Amino acid sequence: MQHFSKYFLVVVAVIVISILPVACTQRSLAPLQSHSVNGLTSQNITDSEHHYFHKTEKPHKAEWGYEGDTGPKHWGDLSPDYILAKQGKLQSPIDISKSIEKELPDIVFNYRPVKINLVYNGHTIEEEEGGSHVLVNEDLFELKQFHFHAPSEHTINGKHADMEMHLVHKAKDGTVAVVAVMIEQGAENRSFTSIWENLPTPVKREVQVARTVDATDLLPRNHTYYRYRGSFTTPPCTEGVTWFVLTVPIELSPGQINKFKSIINNNNRPTQHLNERKIYLSE
Template structure:
């Protein structure tokens, strides 16, 4: 039962796992990023979701309003160069890379395992109102089914070898899945050297489940314009959710 709950939660971030497609085809057809089923209408059309909750994501992080704290050991990146990507899929909402067991993080003394990476273009989170060309979400799930997502913003500049590797498996048609089973070294992201914001939020796609730990890195990674465009050409146009109210939440800045 616990395994089923964990699987369902991971699927929800992108509605991508094949089991979810089998069980939720009717629901998946309801939401999109445009028209009458765009993010502004998710709360109306996804009746059993949290999309109208008070702790939703993404948010606009205003630096002057955050609580600054010295970095302790709240976040430890435990990525290794031997982790395997199992497959890549185009689920109609994003391009997603699924991982075999290996990489993990430790957040507030709890281990979360990397399950998948997907992309939004342009970014979902903003920092001081700035929208970045790209946002990468690294979704991690603990054995208890809790979720921590690392949000990495991308700006245009030099070519990224990591993104060249990701995009070597593109193009990929909507609904298509490709087996990969190749090693990937995520250390080139240098996440250990970056400052980050943390807050309690939600999944950014239906069912918008709350209780998600968000870690949004302040310093963006750099990739080329061509790499951004190649990802964009394999995803829906503007596959981002609109900004959500912060309400009473506190955003921490770890420096």
């Protein structure tokens, strides 16, 4: 088994491909309801609690970024809404160095080809059609969006990958599951061609992609994963997210990686303390 710019706008510098549109409204966090996802206690995250689930772009209550006084070290001080960024005990990303092997359910990916509309607003590329989802046991999570970080946010034995892709899913009850895929430098990945040829920029913020994209093609063939309880990796850093970090990376060519980094780079939050959490490795 394998283990392996500063474009600070009012929003996080991440490129996102979202199936349901993304926006950036936020409010102070009310107590969240607990829910069990295959043995992991998770929490309901309402649409208004995180920008991943909205289309209409609205101003943040507090500007934040990845450098200087608005960087990750200061997120928890920028707004009362971001308090979990410094006080939360279930924060993401983390370093994965020790794990417990366990018989865990397979992730069944039921993605479908869709046409995408790519929109750059400092962190988003939006995809307007839905219908894709994953199944974990009997729990269905609809794919809302996917986005990229460079370098990776999670580390494996202290080592960053060149990039990391997050596929963000949400169940009808508000439970959130994120599948993380490490991206290493290697061969050209033609599955990304239609996206990479149309990456929006601060100058050209919206691009319509003519060809359909099937997110299944962006995944490694091996879906073995690490699982742990965590949070979103951007303010307000809401906890209650179930993370599935795939153990096998995918590859992009140096040219593909550099093209992304020429638009957005160093948009990764540092790893957070594991505290008392356990990391499980699917058998």
